[in-house]
Amino acid sequence: MSLTNAQRRRIDRIAAGRSDESLYLLEGPKAILDALTRGVVAELWFRSDLDPERRTELEFEAREHDVPMGEGSVGDFDRLGRTVTPQGVIALVRDTALGLNEVLDRPGLLLWLDGVQDPGNVGAVIRVAAAFGAAGVVVTENTADPLGLKALRASAGLALGIPFTRVNSLEAAHALVNVRRPIWLLERGGDDVFEVADVPPDIVLVVGSESRGPGDAARDKAARSIGIPLAEGVDSLNAAVAAGIVVSQLTRGSAS
Numbered sequence: 001m002s003l004t005n006a007q008r009r010r011i012d013r014i015a016a017g018r019s020d021e022s023l024y025l026l027e028g029p030k031a032i033l034d035a036l037t038r039g040v041v042a043e044l045w046f047r048s049d050l051d052p053e054r055r056t057e058l059e060f061e062a063r064e065h066d067v068p069m070g071e072g073s074v075g076d077f078d079r080l081g082r083t084v085t086p087q088g089v090i091a092l093v094r095d096t097a098l099g100l101n102e103v104l105d106r107p108g109l110l111l112w113l114d115g116v117q118d119p120g121n122v123g124a125v126i127r128v129a130a131a132f133g134a135a136g137v138v139v140t141e142n143t144a145d146p147l148g149l150k151a152l153r154a155s156a157g158l159a160l161g162i163p164f165t166r167v168n169s170l171e172a173a174h175a176l177v178n179v180r181r182p183i184w185l186l187e188r189g190g191d192d193v194f195e196v197a198d199v200p201p202d203i204v205l206v207v208g209s210e211s212r213g214p215g216d217a218a219r220d221k222a223a224r225s226i227g228i229p230l231a232e233g234v235d236s237l238n239a240a241v242a243a244g245i246v247v248s249q250l251t252r253g254s255a256s
């Protein structure tokens with residue numbers, strides 16, 4: 001395949017989230033190599049000046065998974081949308097979202113992203129979830145798509161590997177209560193102290209927007225709220241930073 005004008009327009013639409021195809025744009029050799037090994041890449045496009053050694057590595061893995069490959073010139077890649085920074089290679093990847101029950105059936109800590117609209121925060125929280133071995137992520141409405149270009153970039157492609165599901169808030173709340181997963185809210189003004197040894201198994205940590213916090217559906221079903229003590233004059237933390245601090249503590253007792 002060669003990178004035609006029509007293909008560039010198609011890639012731009014996918015990158016901007018305006019395509020009817022269930023495909024997402026992934027950038028960068030390392031993230032793409034990881035995605036190839038997971039078998040979630042639908043197409044692979046090389047810039048003609050990509051380092052030959054790197055290209056050979058990617059081509060080998062693509063052939064192993066029967067992934068179609070194509071090439072474009074430096075000018076072709078430069079004419080892609082401004083949000084794309086392909087580093088010499090781009091991939092179109094399939095949607096990896098699971099059903100809600102598939103995620104709930106996994107033992108361990110779950111993160112619930114509730115109204116986190118900044119895609120950078122969504123990607124960073126998913127990176128936190130992957131780093132600390134969370135069982136999965138529940139993504140509800142008014143939350144940026146984990147596979148959107150900016151979120152996927154912020155997660156360094158890890159959103160393609162961690163189990164996640166897209167649902168609405170009421171569906172998530174009812175399902176979590178029905179399977180008896182304790183729901184904890186991460187918010188300003190929550191209880192500051194908890195003993196790691198006393199954390200119930202398989203809790204769900206709800207991370208809401210910085211401005212509003214968790215939504216009503218999560219709040220109505222929550223067993224407790226937790227916060228982070230902050231120095232005087234500091235109003236709040238970035239959602240991903242706050243999640244990283246709390247998740248590191250919640251998982252400390254289960255670390256092997």
